[in-house]
């Protein structure tokens with residue numbers, strides 16, 4: 001039996017969003033700051049809790065949209081951003097079970113902890129020195145994943161799984177057209193579609209970024225940028241690759257013009273997976289005023305005549321309506337990571353104090369795959 005009292009954890013810091021801004025860039029410059037954070041007090045926690053010293057926190061597109069209340073799930077300010085994080089267990093409650101030990105490297109489940117969660121752990125965003133989590137929300141780092149890769153795993157790969165497997169029913173031989181393929185969820189979708197046996201055509205606006213997408217498994221890449229910076233006509237490229245048939249599945253995380261052009265190069269009966277709209281982020285009003293004055297629209301004439309299935313793919317909302325979707329999805333993503341079959345690419349890492357630079361890098365499209373902060 002130890003006669004010494006464990007030394008208290010040192011204080012840390014965290015990022016706080018004090019109020020919802022008009023837009024994410026405005027939030028970065030005005031309503032976000034870094035403040036001292038007392039270490040969580042074990043005496044005040046549940047016996048089933050663990051304290052994680054955060055080593056890496058993902059900076060996601062959703063983290064940005066939340067700062068202006070333009071994301072469908074609104075965090076109430078003041079709050080700490082950071083949907084996903086990974087770190088080291090520095091305290092474990094007496095009833096937290098035997099699978100996780102102090103000193104273990106873990107990732108934290110953003111559906112149960114942090115600003116995207118619905119329960120009692122919303123305050124523990126990952127842009128902080130510490131996160132408190134119920135023991136069921138932490139998982140040992142799978143396989144050879146680093147803290148940075150683990151922090152960039154679940155949101156992106158679970159979204160790819162939900163869209164391609166649960167909604168798109170992608171099977172071997174399908175041709176999948178993936179937009180925003182250099183992004184967090186797009187790059188995950190490239191890897192998951194390859195595991196499912198599909199042929200992957202990936203799109204983007206930068207040859208350099210598309211070269212990385214190809215390294216991660218894309219069979220074909222198409223730069224869709226026109227000379228004026230808009231979206232060029234790429235239907236002929238897709239038809240040439242598919243022998244005139246068109247894509248069987250579209251994974252659309254970009255929206256806007258690219259969605260419309262896609263409808264011109266899909267096969268009859270194709271599945272159009274609506275994942276997001278990175279090119280039109282201001283669908284809802286800023287400052288959390290809701291409404292969708294700038295929502296994307298798809299032409300019903302093409303949907304009808306091509307017999308398309310247009311499928312909305314909200315990875316988190318779907319689990320609220322059907323909780324049975326989550327356990328097999330989470331297990332499969334962790335298994336693929338453990339087997340080394342999926343490997344998140346993280347192009348940018350910053351110290352926590354440079355959260356503004358990290359968020360600007362994500363917003364301006366510099367990032368390939370993941371961007372992380374190191375508290």
Ligand SMILES: NC(=O)c1ccc[n+]([C@@H]2O[C@H](COP(=O)([O-])OP(=O)(O)OC[C@H]3O[C@@H](n4cnc5c(N)ncnc54)[C@H](OP(=O)(O)O)[C@@H]3O)[C@@H](O)[C@H]2O)c1
Nearest residue numbers: 061180182183184185204205275276277278279313314315
């Ligand atoms: N359905 C879900 O459950 C779910 C889950 C997570 C995210 N999402 C949504 O999916 C979308 C993508 O998320 P993400 O995390 O992958 O974002 P991300 O990492 O920022 O990637 C978005 C990609 O879109 C491409 N893009 C094309 N036009 C763009 C434009 N005008 N502005 C910015 N990017 C543009 C960029 O690639 P290039 O520069 O190569 O063109 C970029 O890499 C977002 O709308 C997000 O809200 C949905």
